[in-house]
Amino acid sequence: MSALGGASFNLVVALLIAPLFEGVMRKLKAVIHSRKGPPITQPYLDLLKLLGKEDIQSGGGAVFRMAPVAVLGAMLLAAMLTPMGGKPPLGMAGDTIVWIYVISLAAVMIVLGAFASGNPFAYEGASREMMMVLSVEPIVIASVVTAGVKAGTLSLGGIIDWQLTHGPTMSMAFAGIAFFLALQANLGRLPFDIVEAESEIVEGPFIEYSGPRLALYKMAFYIRQIVFSFFLVSIFVPWPMVKVYPLAVLISLAKVLVVLLVTGLIECVNPRLRIDQSMNYMSRVLFVALAGLVFAAIGV
């Protein structure tokens, strides 16, 4: 399959299927809460509604206006770099390090947009966003580097190939577990929805965003969910890999759904942590990730 075709496929998955996962998760939460819950198409309806709503701008300025566009753009680029049931379609454009930094480009734009809105709640949210990046990204980096050390390459395709030929290893298991333990924070879900924290800082960085720009942010977060989940399942659990491409895609979609359902479950039964508690937790998870790296360095 050509790179262009694969990239457009990922783009379509990201734009059209990502909200569906969100809908399923909402339904799951409703079931756990003994509610009826919204229909699973609700995220689509939310987005459509927001696109037509009035765009109220408190900050003004190009940075404020461009930030959501750049965040969604970066997330879509990350989606193209992520393998969704096969090789990453844009593998020749960037490896895992590029993937990590494209994701952090989105964080940068969230922070800049929040600053530009001039709202103190947004500043607090931006500060928290930055701290989440600082405490979570080391785990992502360490687990990705573990994969790189095992495979001898940092290209996503190379790592997946290595996994498929060598099977599960101790170090990759540790790296995968660490990545999964940090996933909740990467998705901005409870107990790590510290950045938005509706009940204390009123959506934080997004407080001044409304209408279509808020829709872009929401879209970007739906996409972030599946991008991270696809990354997790295709790097750390690529098995079983089938030759038939549509089947491989279906299998990884199923794996992503499982991952997201687990995160939804965790979200339901946990209250929000404070930022310092979260950093504490992350520093412990980092040890798991570093253990994986040590195992990789000694070759198990």
Next chain:
Amino acid sequence: MASVSPEQLLLSAFGLFTVGALVSIGGRSWRRTGYTSVAFAAAASVALWILAAGTIVRGETHTRAYLGLGAIGASLTFRIDRLSSVFLLVVPFIGLAALLYSVEYMNHVHRNASARRYYPFALLMLASITGVITTSNLLYFFVFWELMTLTSWALVWFDREDETKVRAAWQYFVATHVAAACMLVAILVIYTRSGSFAFADVSSTVGAMLRTSPALVHVVIALFVIGFATKAGMFPLGGWLPQAYPAAPSPASAAFAGSMTKLGIYGIVRVLFEFFRVQELTTVWGGIIATLGALSIFVGTLTALREDDAKRVLSYHIIGQIGYMLLGVGTAAFFLRSVPALAAVALIAGLYHVVNHACYKSLLFLNVGAAEYQTGTRDLNKMGGLGALMPTTMAAAIIASLSIAGIPPFSGFVSKWLIYQSTIQGGLRVPLFLVFGLVAMFISLVTLASFMKLIGAMFLGKLSTAGKTVTGDVPISMRIPQLVLSAACVLLGVAPILPLLLLYKVAQDVLGSTFVSGYAALFGSNPSGITLRLGNEIVGAWNPAYALAALAICALLAYAISRSAHAPARETASWYGGEEYADDVVRFRAHGFVLPFKQAFAKVYPSVRLPKIQTIGFMQKVLNLDTWLYGPIVNAGSRLTDGLSRTHSGIPHVYMLWQVIGIAVVFAVLFILLK
């Protein structure tokens, strides 16, 4: 230009700088002197660029010997090779941008001072930096180095009314001279062994030295490294830097950050790869430098997070960024013999970071200078919202910040990406390098946090009280240097092939015959990006052209989605929880940004504070001859005379006893001698 020899180009550049300096001494008005200096510097820069371009194409050039001191085997010779041509391309570029920026900046900010305290020194500094990177004689290398230190010291010492700045200048003077003394000792040791100061003779002596006195060789390298690393600002030798750089006028700080600091890296590359390229030395010292580099990255950048003075933030980041360069160069030296291709990638990464850092750090100093020009303050807690009034400066500052934080597709990302790749590949062979790689990647995010704070506090949000008087952006002559430097940051990021082709040739020259990989075998044959290969394995890929094209499509798509329903837009005031506050009352100060993280690191690492060199107290002690010279001599003298007078007790028996003992001693001596 074929008729002009490289030698003439170099000499005319020196001449132009010197004449420019002499002319600017006579200058009265700030502005006219400024433009005269810019003209001379521009002419000299063009000469140096032609020289550098010629060198890249043709290879190295040696010049005749000037100012020969035959008696001690020293003569002023120049050798321009590809390594120096990299610096010859960058230094005049930064210098020229900083000088052009100076014209209006100095005229406005330092109107009451004298222009002759600034421009002559700036031009002479550029001349001496040119000397440092082109001379091939150790003695003259030292002379140029010292000239550079003195001229830059004069610039740090520019503002003589401010007591703290005078102290900072003093500290700079002492720290750099202690370092220079170390270097001088190293040079003299080499001279005593080889009898010559020429670069070429040094490397040939090292082999013999290593056989006769291996410890001495290590001491010499250590002294060189101390000398260069102090200038570069490496932890723990860079404590003077965050005091001294903010003390100089902003364009001078920019010139220091872009040119002078980098010469420490130049020196270390010369020392490790040219003078002492023996396997056991490069491995040991490569490891040491990589370790110190990683430490420097960690400590320098985390300390920067605590600062709220914009220029001090930037200065601490120099310490951190120098760490990246040292990590690249150290990794290269470590793997010089064992994995030459990896050494090449690491060296290219380190030098690439030198070029990138020169552009974005100078640019950041110019941005901060522009904000200072408009508001009169550098305190991030007092600034805010300048972006609406100074859009060019803000755009340049955002580009520079994303570059230094290593966010794609800007320049810092490519060099950092190469550094991550080479440390991780090195980590496959020696696991310690994995730690360095992780530190480099993690600290890149800390850098990001620091610069988000800077951008947010200076340019975004609501206008602060300090900015109420600002009417617009800085004058055009201050905007052009910022635009040019930000263009360089973007270009170095999106078209890595240009610097890589040049640095690949440099790596070929520096690494010599051990390194045989072709360019395509290392970086792939696609001109729009890098497909990094070591051996036959693809180890990583970064193609800015593809990624940017995809990002552009994605962003356009996102924009189209947001406009798809033609939602109406309206501007309102910010929502402060339903209360009406003045913007300044509810402003989120820069100090509070990522505060829990800062506090967490304060707990984990309470001693991260860079040791402050107590140079002033030390100098006072040194200069107070009473305490250490005259006092002890007088005391010793009086103790001696006391002792002597005690023998004169006035008792005859004691005198006779002395005589008997004396005679016995005389006889004993005679007996031994005449036996």
